[in-house]
Amino acid sequence: MATFKDFRNHVKPNWCPGCGHFSIQAAIQRAAANNGIEPEELALISGIGCSGRVSGYIKSYGFHATHGRSLPLAQGVKMANDDLTVVASGGDGDGFAIGMGHTVHALKRNIDITYIVMDNQIYGLTKGQTSPSSSTGFVTKSTPDGSIEAPIVPIKTAMASGATFVAQSVSSDIKGLTKIIEEAMNHKGFSFVAVFSPCVTYNKVNTYDWFKEHIVPIDTIEDYDETDSNAVTRHINEHEGMLTGILYRDTERKSYSEYIDGYLDETLVERELKLEQDQFDDIMAAFK
Secondary structure, three states, X not given: OOOHHHHEOOOOOOOOOOOOHHHHHHHHHHXXXXXXXXXXHEEEEEXXXXXXXXXXXXXXXXXXOOOXXXXXXXXXXXXXXXXXXXXXXXXXXXXXXXXXXXXXXXXXXXXXXXXXXXXXXXXXXXOOEOOOOOOOOXXXXXXXXXXXXXXXXXXXXXXXXXXXXXXXXXXOOHXXXXXXXXXXXXXXXXXXXXXXOOOOOOOOOOOHHHHHHHOEEHHHOOOOOOOOHHHHHHHHHHXXXXXXXXXXXXXOOOOHHHHOOOHHHOOHHHOXXXXXXXXXXXXXXXXX
């Protein structure tokens, strides 16, 4: 059985020292090992930005997609090979700016993959501009007088879009994050995991100390019920999106593939796909 070390490759991450993404990478590796997954059974699809590099730092199948497009690729991989554990990752810009349309539709579609948003509330790779999750008044190179926009709250978006698994953590809590990712991988359906991941170079507001003061673990909330979507949404609103833990889980709704007759009997990688010449000619004729 694979161990944490089996998911290491020889590529050294070049994130800034202290970046929260190091812990997220480690949590993915540990979760996969704890779930008994082998490197060849895991596919990690990432987008653009600092977070996009993670697919090259873990020993598994990997694909570094274009900006905002990790989810379409990840869903395609899963639909083609249901035997793979598929994880998509991206930053707050990747998931909630150019990729927002894909994010919302993936949430409602409920394909059996895990999506990890590595949220540092700033565009780090392009040297520090305001992102969709930056707070109102946030001062950066692109908003020198402070952002006048309201921030996206990822877990609110997930709940409103019909997600069946919603969780949130902070990269400094590697033990808790690992457990969340384990549960997300085991969930049958789309698992949305938002992770606060401080950018130590360009975001001097949302620091590790800031999150320590502001996050609210759900185990501190009396009688918290992760199956009650209305109550979960109310708690998210009351705590301004700063909850951590497995916030919501729906085990009754089927995953996307379970609604497709015969899909699980023979997925694309198992089929002998062949296009006869006359079929090809008919297709080409339709475009003349």
